[in-house]
Amino acid sequence: xxxxxxxxxxxxxxxxxxxxxxxxxxxxxxxxxxxxxxxxxxxxxxxxxxxxxxxxxxxxxxxxxxxxxxxxxxxxxxxxxxxxxxxxxxxxxxxxxxxxxxxxxxxxxxxxxxxxxxxxxxxxxxxxxxxxxxxxxxxxxxxxxxxxxxxxxxxxxxxxxxxxxxxxxxxxxxxxxxxxxxxxxxxxxxxxxxxxxxxxxxxxxxxxxxxxxxxxxxxxxxxxxxxxxxxxxxxxxxxxxxxxxxxxxxxxxxxxxxxxxxxxxxxxxxxxxxxxxxxxxxxxxxxxxxxxxxxxxxxxxxxxxxxxxxxxxxxxxxxxxxxxxxxxxxxxxxxxxxxxxxxxxxxxxxxxxxxxxxxxxxxxxxxxxxxxxxxxxxxxxxxxxxxxxxxxxxxxxxxxxxxxxxxxxxxxxxxxxxxxxxxxxxxxxxxxxxxxx
Amino acid sequence: xxxxxxxxxxxxxxxxxxxxxxxxxxxxxxxxxxxxxxxxxxxxxxxxxxxxxxxxxxxxxxxxxxxxxxxxxxxxxxxxxxxxxxxxxxxxxxxxxxxxxxxxxxxxxxxxxxxxxxxxxxxxxxxxxxxxxxxxxxxxxxxxxxxxxxxxxxxxxxxxxxxxxxxxxxxxxxxxxxxxxxxxxxxxxxxxxxxxxxxxxxxxxxxxxxxxxxxxxxxxxxxxxxxxxxxxxxxxxxxxxxxxxx
Numbered sequence: 001x002x003x004x005x006x007x008x009x010x011x012x013x014x015x016x017x018x019x020x021x022x023x024x025x026x027x028x029x030x031x032x033x034x035x036x037x038x039x040x041x042x043x044x045x046x047x048x049x050x051x052x053x054x055x056x057x058x059x060x061x062x063x064x065x066x067x068x069x070x071x072x073x074x075x076x077x078x079x080x081x082x083x084x085x086x087x088x089x090x091x092x093x094x095x096x097x098x099x100x101x102x103x104x105x106x107x108x109x110x111x112x113x114x115x116x117x118x119x120x121x122x123x124x125x126x127x128x129x130x131x132x133x134x135x136x137x138x139x140x141x142x143x144x145x146x147x148x149x150x151x152x153x154x155x156x157x158x159x160x161x162x163x164x165x166x167x168x169x170x171x172x173x174x175x176x177x178x179x180x181x182x183x184x185x186x187x188x189x190x191x192x193x194x195x196x197x198x199x200x201x202x203x204x205x206x207x208x209x210x211x212x213x214x215x216x217x218x219x220x221x222x223x224x225x226x227x228x229x230x231x232x233x234x235x236x237x238x239x240x241x242x243x244x245x246x247x248x249x250x251x252x253x254x255x256x257x258x259x260x261x262x263x264x265x266x267x268x269x270x271x272x273x274x275x276x277x278x279x280x281x282x283x284x285x286x287x288x289x290x291x292x293x294x295x296x297x298x299x300x301x302x303x304x305x306x307x308x309x310x311x312x313x314x315x316x317x318x319x320x321x322x323x324x325x326x327x328x329x330x331x332x333x334x335x336x337x338x339x340x341x342x343x344x345x346x347x348x349x350x351x352x353x354x355x356x357x358x359x360x361x362x363x364x365x366x367x368x369x370x371x372x373x374x375x376x377x378x379x380x381x382x383x384x385x386x387x388x389x390x391x392x393x394x395x396x397x398x399x400x401x402x403x404x405x406x407x408x409x410x411x412x413x414x415x416x417x418x419x420x421x422x423x424x425x426x427x428x429x430x431x432x433x434x435x436x437x
Numbered sequence: 438x439x440x441x442x443x444x445x446x447x448x449x450x451x452x453x454x455x456x457x458x459x460x461x462x463x464x465x466x467x468x469x470x471x472x473x474x475x476x477x478x479x480x481x482x483x484x485x486x487x488x489x490x491x492x493x494x495x496x497x498x499x500x501x502x503x504x505x506x507x508x509x510x511x512x513x514x515x516x517x518x519x520x521x522x523x524x525x526x527x528x529x530x531x532x533x534x535x536x537x538x539x540x541x542x543x544x545x546x547x548x549x550x551x552x553x554x555x556x557x558x559x560x561x562x563x564x565x566x567x568x569x570x571x572x573x574x575x576x577x578x579x580x581x582x583x584x585x586x587x588x589x590x591x592x593x594x595x596x597x598x599x600x601x602x603x604x605x606x607x608x609x610x611x612x613x614x615x616x617x618x619x620x621x622x623x624x625x626x627x628x629x630x631x632x633x634x635x636x637x638x639x640x641x642x643x644x645x646x647x648x649x650x651x652x653x654x655x656x657x658x659x660x661x662x663x664x665x666x667x668x669x670x671x672x673x674x675x676x677x678x679x680x681x682x683x
Contacts, residue, residue, distance in 0.1 A: 376525075377488070378525055379525050379527050381487050381488065381509060382521065382524070382525040382527070383510075383527075383535070383538075383539075384486075384508065384509035384510040384513065385485050385486075385487075385509050385510075385512075385513055385517075385518075385519050385521075386510075386513055386518075386535070386536075386538075386539035386542075386595060386599065387510050387513035387514040387539050387542040387543050387546070387599065388510055388535075388538050388539050388542050389510050389542065390508070390510065392538060392542070393510075396530050396534065396535070396538060397527065397529075397530065399529070399530075400527060400528070400529025400530035400578075401529055402529075403529045403530075404528065404529050
């Protein structure tokens, strides 16, 4: 059995209608224990320890600092800022004109609250493995605010929705959680960017973010998750998607690592003909830890999944990748592919990768592969033989390893924003490699 | 240009080069021929500075300066260029980035500013034309999915951009059909000049019909067992390498 970590109830209960939900969440959480090292889905991620050892820090961030966080140059988007789980209307821009499509949990009218209560409380229960997804229960127990995206049939939100999530050091003592609900009706389209930002000075923080997505027939969602919360952060995040017939979910996940960073990705193909595209990168450095668990449930025929994750581990960092594809008996003609490639930059870095295929249908095509490699000495030699120094060659090869995925990001300003972020990350990793402290 | 004196080298305790002596003057083309396993490719790795080869005795100097204490990239910047028998594929790094990084490094070595991207692109495109390679190849990953001939032309392209003093062509003819061989040989011949020397490593005399050497050396068991002019290559085509062991 796992060890139990005591959770403090949220201090501030500003939004009354959520408090009943929080209590239900706490009750459910109380029946579970935080996973220890013997819980399969948390084998390599000591979450209990990380939660118990959240750094004791407290600092006020002024609004100017926060306003500057998470800016993506050239991105024409609806910008919604949440600080320590609470919506900041003065820092948010571009929401007017989308009132029917975007609403903030804490600002809902009573009738809308009632409608949503059941959804918040129960939808994510669908086939949730309680041990694995304990973070979702914690999210309910700490729920402070969130965003509801609703797009009516055959319409779209014409700009990306850029949700900037800031966790200050205060999040340590006053734990809050945010929820994003994204429901796209038949044929609707939207683009969602969840952007967990790093704080200046790399201060410690805690965050729990859960996104629940329902795509009806033919709906299309582009979903970017940027986990840039920084070295000292403890974070739990998850995206749970349910796909209707011919719906299309295109996800890109970036996890830069943190003190302990866990991301769960769950996709349910609930009707025929849906497609999901899961792409992602995890890039921990120093002593960071990152864990990505994905699970794709194929329940009905003719659905397709394509999952590509790459990781680069530097310093003494650890990464975990678990990619499960579950093909139920009725899910004939499924096409599912999973590729996970890992690059270890240092002899002290570790990765635990586990692709899992569980297939009960006989007429399906599935492929999965996982590789772990060090940087290719032959490629290094080739580059050096052209006059490129070893350190520059390592940087180019590391960047090249993930650049294929960055290049495929369709939202050009986002790709341009990420490139220098990733470059500086590898420069830091390479410098640490050259001059180990 | 290049001076190799009494070179002995080993890899994993296996002695591969056994007392090699070779003097190459500026502008000269030397062919090195010999049977499989003679150590021909090893010699190219040792000159270019690949890790894992241990020089146990002797000396290699380029224009009077020892290469042995230099890393592979330093040797390249000093003017050594190895055209690989099997050029390495590097998906994710574009040909253009790769060549620009190499060109920048060479310029930095000479105390010059790197070319701006547009000027470099112009240079690379011009050189592409000379080796009959579609400039679209500049946008692709380094050698990624290139055919054998395209890879060799890409090697040639890098040589033209970096303008080395010493070029080693390691089995450049392998995997090429006659037409591709002609293109590559024409490219090499166009690069011959009084300040640039070549070592052409090959099994077959065929390549030497296109790239005519000044000297031919027969390599066996890690050293030169016979040297001569270009006519030696023709003779070897008749006699084979069987006589060496006698």
